[in-house]
Amino acid sequence: MSTATKTAITPAINKRPRPTAGHRMAKLRDMKVALLFILPAMIGLVGFTLVPTVRGIYLSFTEYSILGEPTWIGIDNYTAIFKDELFWNAMKVTLQYVGINIVFQILIALGLALLMHHVAKSALIRGALLLPFLVANVVVALLWFWLLDYQIGIVNEFISWMGFPRIAFFGSEQWAIPTIAFVNVWRHMGYTALLIFAGLQSIPRQVYEVASLDGASPARTFRSITLPLLRPILALVMIVTVIGSFQVFDTVAVTTQGGPINATRVIQMYIYQKAFAESDFGYASALSVVLFAILAFVAFIQMKFFKGNQSDLD
Template sequence: MQTVGARPDAAGPPLSLVGRDRAAAQGKKRDDRRVGWLFLLPVLIGFVVFYAYPTVRGVWYSLTDYSLLKDPSYVGGANYGHLIDDKQFWNALKVTGYYVVVNIFSQTVLALGLAALMHRLTRSVVLRATLLVPWLVPNVTIGLLWAWLLDPNLGFVNHLLGQAGLDTTLSFNSPTWAMPLVGLVSSWAYTGYTALLLYAGMLQIPQHLYDSASIDGAGEVRTFRSITLPLLRPAPEL
């Protein structure tokens, strides 16, 4: 007996093929590489225009005798030969290295100490926002502010040093203090931001490790040296 509405003569795909196509569709992974390259395209264009091309062009100009009044002429490595014999170049390299050592060392040590204090003592949002304020101040404002604070005659810092009976030649005009002050002022501006990066890395360290160390009787210094520092190394931006 034939069921009403059924069409025995209607041809359809075998059930085995339907199941196979469905399994293949479910097992096929979505390819997002084209979409990824589309999102990266603006960044790549900016990198080529503002970094790669100027770098290649600068290297080419370094191998030429170039002035604004005539076309550049290729001279090979003659410019580098003159650079090696230039005393001002080596002095500038020495001053730059000195600045990097003062800036990076002081900034890293201070930021690491601030991050450790925030992580172990307080996690105040207000404190974190306050640490970020110097980083938000424009560099021109920072330079004017510290030039006024370190003024030999009217500066507040030298006034305090004079009240304490110390030397009041702490200024950017001093041949002895100019470079250390530039490095320390830069550290003051960026220490808070670096501290927040280190603090974010410390938050990723499992709390049970500190609890275990406390149960074993480890102090803060031992905990910092044996747990915080080793596990903080993989943190980004260090």
Template sequence: MTTSPSARGARRRHRDDTALALLFIAPASIGLLVFLIWPMITGIYYSFTEYTTLTPPTWVGLQNYREMLADSVFWNALVVTVLYVVINIGVQTIVALVIAVLMQRLTQSTILRSLVLTPYLVSNVVAAIVFLWILDTQLGIANIALGWFGIGPIQFWSNEAWVIPTIALVNVWRHMGYTALLIFAGLQSIPSHLYEAARTDGATEVQMFRRITMPLLRPILALVLIMTIIGSFQVFDTVSVTTQGGPADASRVLQMYIYQNAFAEYEFGYASALSVALLLILLVITFTQYRLSRAGESDLD
């Protein structure tokens, strides 16, 4: 049986499309290999070595990990990081959810969405410098305003009890607009006829939020939480600009501790072990949260 010209042409076009697709993904694949996969493999190898800039890597096995488990500074940095994540994610998620629901229920203005996203366009370093001035103990406008009400001055950056909440809320201000737009995109996927039917049955806005919005928003909200938690565990620039880990290690987050070991003490092997530990922590948290939140399932099905 002979093959028709149209069938041969279809197969030829399919082969051409595959080659074109590989050509388009090649730059991204090369970037992924060079800037992510290879550094990760190299970092894992270095975590089993004693390595400084002055000597070649020397294999020491699990010595760095045993040292890490006995390192009180590491455990303090982990506790500080978890505290930061809890405050940052808790406040950011609630505020972003409220903003997203208000945008969906009251107005869907493009201008308003642009304004909400504006803080995210400011770099972390710039935001940290601005809030460093605003919250300064002596000259900051925030403490001047609090003084009008007989409060303060509050040592936002130099008090052990205030420093992590302050850093967390600065980053809430910067990221809440972006998180709100992600949640807003999820709200757009909820069919409007569900709200109309509930409204016809006499449901209030609060009841519709609890029984329609939250259950159907769960997959998107779970993915947003996974993304924001991963980003929060990697906080560094705000701490580096404002406190350098002080006072008395009260804001020395895990990324700051890794940086100090690598570029201040030149202990690249130990810093690599700390980085691998952070990677494992994030993998466990992501997998657990994904399974518990059933992020891959939707109640619309």
């Protein structure tokens, strides 16, 4: 294209029609409609998230029971936390639970996702994997509490029939946390597998075809192609799983209530007991703020480590 032609076209491109008053009014109406749809969600966010969060942070610097007024005590609650042996025991128990839950849930979910992607093509089978996730946590906990009961549980009946000694799954310090982790893995593995399966679906087939032509084995293909391309979704799954694991409460509350001998007193259970059993809402708020800071730090580290906002497909 000649210079003269470019010079003639450029003013025509740059001369854009200015928005008229009608266009501005239409945009304003669209903005009002958009805000009208967003308003219920914003009310919920402010009323049920932002306001309680700010109030909780304020209460963490006070001594407060529900029967009186908050009394400002500064950082005394936070100082007491670092000297609290029960807090450190709760963190140790929580970390033990988180480690077991994350490892088994992600490994099993990854295996299920690969089976759904390569073997189980039926939508019925894929949907069946989500059934445990659709059941409330309390119902799942009660179900397994009965199934694993030491005296009448069908699992212990089977173990006894096999000639082995019965196991106090929820009543033993050794078995209680692994059992609670197993219950939650069973409930959430289908949902986690579905997230990973969605990531597998986004990987172009051409990549696998090229690897097959190059003679790559299935194990090499999985290690060199599937896992790197799944990194963003695995980072998301890790963050969601870690945050959910730190917040475990209902399964413990229904089954062991923190026992035996604090063996399952996870941090959420400890916060609940401080607030509602001992009416020490200021200290419980400080514990909640500490937990929030830990989760924010862990999520940040995970995003940086796994580079969850980047993809090898770009």
